[in-house]
Amino acid sequence: MKINSYIFLLISNFFIFASCEDDVLVKPSAMLRLDYPKPEYRTLNTDCPYSFSVNKNTTIFNKKKCGTNIYYPEMKATLYITYQGVRNNNLDSLLQDAQKLAYDHTIKANSIPEQPYVNPDKKVYGMFYMINGNAATQAEFYATDSTNHFLNGALYFDAKPNFDSIYPAVVYLREDIRKLMETITWK
Numbered sequence: 463m464k465i466n467s468y469i470f471l472l473i474s475n476f477f478i479f480a481s482c483e484d485d486v487l488v489k490p491s492a493m494l495r496l497d498y499p500k501p502e503y504r505t506l507n508t509d510c511p512y513s514f515s516v517n518k519n520t521t522i523f524n525k526k527k528c529g530t531n532i533y534y535p536e537m538k539a540t541l542y543i544t545y546q547g548v549r550n551n552n553l554d555s556l557l558q559d560a561q562k563l564a565y566d567h568t569i570k571a572n573s574i575p576e577q578p579y580v581n582p583d584k585k586v587y588g589m590f591y592m593i594n595g596n597a598a599t600q601a602e603f604y605a606t607d608s609t610n611h612f613l614n615g616a617l618y619f620d621a622k623p624n625f626d627s628i629y630p631a632v633v634y635l636r637e638d639i640r641k642l643m644e645t646i647t648w649k
Contacts, residue, residue, distance in 0.1 A: 498536065498537070498630075498631070498634050499519055499536075501517045501518075501519070501634075501637070501638060501641070502517070502518045502519075503515040503516065503517060503518065503641060503645075504516060504518050505645070506522060506530070508524060508528070508530070509528075510528035510530075510545060510649075511528070511545070511547075511610070511611055511648060511649045512528075512545065512611060512613060512646060512647065512648055512649065513645075513646075513647050513649065514642045514643075514645045514646045514647070515641055515642060515645035516532055516638075516642065517532075517534070517638050517641075519534065519535075519536065520532050520533060520534055520535075521533040521535060527544075527545065528545035529542070529543060529544045529545060530543045530545075531543070534631075534635065537619070537628075537631040537634070537635065538619060538620040538621060539617060539618065539619045539620065539631060539635060540617070540618055540620070541615055541616070541617050541635070541638075541639065541642075542615065542616050542617075542618065543613060543614070543615040544613070544614050544615075545611070545612070545613055546612045546614075547610060547611065547612070548606065548607075548608070548609060548610050548611065548612055553606065553608060553612070556604075556606070556612045556614075557604070557606075559614075560589070560602070560604035560614050561589075563602060563614070563616065564591040564593065564602045567593050567595075567597035567598060567599060569597075570595055570596050570597040570598070570623070571593050571594060571595040571596075571597040572594045572595035572625075573594045573595070574591055574592070574593050574594070575591075575592050575594070576589055576590070576591055577589070577590040577591075577592070578590075579603075579605065579643050579644075581644070584646065584647060584648075585607040585608075585648060586605050586606075586607065586643070586646045586647075586648075587605070587606055587607070587608055588603060588604050588605035588606060588613075588643055589603065589604055590602075590603045590639065590640065590643060591603065592636060594625065595625050596623045596624060596625050597623060597625075598618065598623055599616045599617055599618050600617050600619070600623075600625075600628070600632045600635070600636075601616075601617040601632070601635065601636050601639055602614075602615065602616045602617070603615045603639055603643055605643055605646050607648050610648070611648050613646065615639065615642075617632075617635055617636075617639065619631070
């Protein structure tokens, strides 16, 4: 019996000393840090009946019927903007369509906070929708002068929506959209 307990003691001490060679270091939790360039803006002037400021780090694609696509190559995201004239008292239907487009994402969205925008000096009235969650779009807006002009915009990423992964880019782009809305002027 003494030999068995001696062997057991020897083997157990071997494992204790062998396991103590390297200290176990617990890695601290970390967050992904994405740094985007500080936005610099320029005025986008077109032949269309509106203008606004856009980030200089974008590529602009002018589309038919005064539509504009603003592409953010670093984030692989596009802000699609459409323009429609207000005619024959169709403002109500334009507003309903814009709201429907935003709220069509309630299936995947966790929340859709609204921020109204009113600038009576420039005659710009609108709504900004922040769509939180794994929805196809992360932000939408509309702006109008309520008599002649109506702009509608939606932000899409060139990737499957994973809100946690794209959140830093979403925050950056939402600020760009706010700047765009604040600088709209009608011609």
